[in-house]
Amino acid sequence: NAGVTQTPKFRVLKTGQSMTLLCAQDMNHEYMYWYRQDPGMGLRLIHYSVGEGTTAKGEVPDGYNVSRLKKQNFLLGLESAAPSQTSVYFCASRPRRGGMETQYFGPGTRLLVL
Amino acid sequence: RKEVEQDPGPFNVPEGATVAFNCTYSNSASQSFFWYRQDCRKEPKLLMSVYSSGNEDGRFTAQLNRASQYISLLIRDSKLSDSATYLCVVILLTGGGNKLTFGTGTQLKVEL
Numbered sequence: 308n309a310g311v312t313q314t315p316k317f318r319v320l321k322t323g324q325s326m327t328l329l330c331a332q333d334m335n336h337e338y339m340y341w342y343r344q345d346p347g348m349g350l351r352l353i354h355y356s357v358g359e360g361t362t363a364k365g366e367v368p369d370g371y372n373v374s375r376l377k378k379q380n381f382l383l384g385l386e387s388a389a390p391s392q393t394s395v396y397f398c399a400s401r402p403r404r405g406g407m408e409t410q411y412f413g414p415g416t417r418l419l420v421l
Numbered sequence: 422r423k424e425v426e427q428d429p430g431p432f433n434v435p436e437g438a439t440v441a442f443n444c445t446y447s448n449s450a451s452q453s454f455f456w457y458r459q460d461c462r463k464e465p466k467l468l469m470s471v472y473s474s475g476n477e478d479g480r481f482t483a484q485l486n487r488a489s490q491y492i493s494l495l496i497r498d499s500k501l502s503d504s505a506t507y508l509c510v511v512i513l514l515t516g517g518g519n520k521l522t523f524g525t526g527t528q529l530k531v532e533l
Contacts (some may be wrong), residue, residue: 349425349508349523377429390433397464407512407521408455 308333311413313398317421321386325421327414329381330398335405339381340365340410341373343394350397356381388420422447424522425511433474442527444509445491454485454513455491459526460461460505464520466508468494499531 314329330339337358342350352365356375370392372384378382385392395417399410427444434440446454453529454471469476471483471492482495509524 347429347525349525351523352521361501365480383469407519408467408470408510412466414463 309344310334311398311400311411312419313377313396313413313416314413315416317417320385321421324388325384325386326418327388328396328398328418330400330413331379332398332400332411332413333379334400334412335378337378337385337398338358338401339375340399341371341381341383342397342399342403343367344397344415345394345416353383353396357399361408370380385418388418390420392418403406424448425524427507427509427527428531429525429527431530433530433532434499436499436501436531437494438531439497440499440529441493441495442507442509442521442529443491443493444524444527445489446511446522447507448511448513449487449490449492450520451490451511452514453497455510455512456481456483456492456494457508458505459508465508465523476523498527499529501531504531505531514531 311332337373340355341353354373356362359378398413401410424499456468456532457465458468462515473485474483484493506526506528508526513520
């Protein structure tokens with residue numbers, strides 16, 4: 308099993324460009340999450356999904372959109388990137404029957420917006 | 422006041438030393454507590470849960486003090502491989518589901 312994978316690992320964008328980050332998991336988990344991690348701040352939840360076809364806003368959703376068309380994939384979109392979105396993005400997944408602490412994290416995507 | 426606060430460090434300790442980290446949380450209704458480990462440029466990984474009675478896993482001991490609203494992590498006989506950032510995580514049960522809050526992390530550097 309690959310666990311949780313993220314694509315790409317690193318990306319540089321110019322302000323105003325758009326991109327999609329892909330998260331894939333092969334553990335048949337129902338719940339999936341997108342976080343961002345910035346210096347001096349803890350991981351913050353952007354959006355999450357409790358199942359295929361459902362998404363919900365987290366703590367810092369502005370400027371991002373998500374989609375969960377397939378159970379194994381959770382996409383994070385930036386429609387018009389801003390320098391404030393420079394961050395490390397982590398995806399996570401967990402089974403429905405399990406506490407929040409049972410999340411498995413992906414390796415992260417480093418995004419630089421110039 | 423931040424919901425979860427940690428001393429960012431770094432804590433520089435010699436190999437074999439004992440080191441302790443604290444983490445404070447602001448919401449007394451918080452339900453569950455954990456320590457995660459994050460290596461440089463890697464994802465966070467669950468290290469251990471924290472219980473009021475205290476729990477131990479090898480060289481690691483975690484403790485919860487609900488009255489003072491802090492959790493602690495003690496590492497005995499530090500190894501070079503313990504060098505990492507340790508994240509405190511607090512879970513609050515809300516009407517909208519569980520809210521998981523990460524601390525900013527405490528950096529540990531174990532040196533020869």
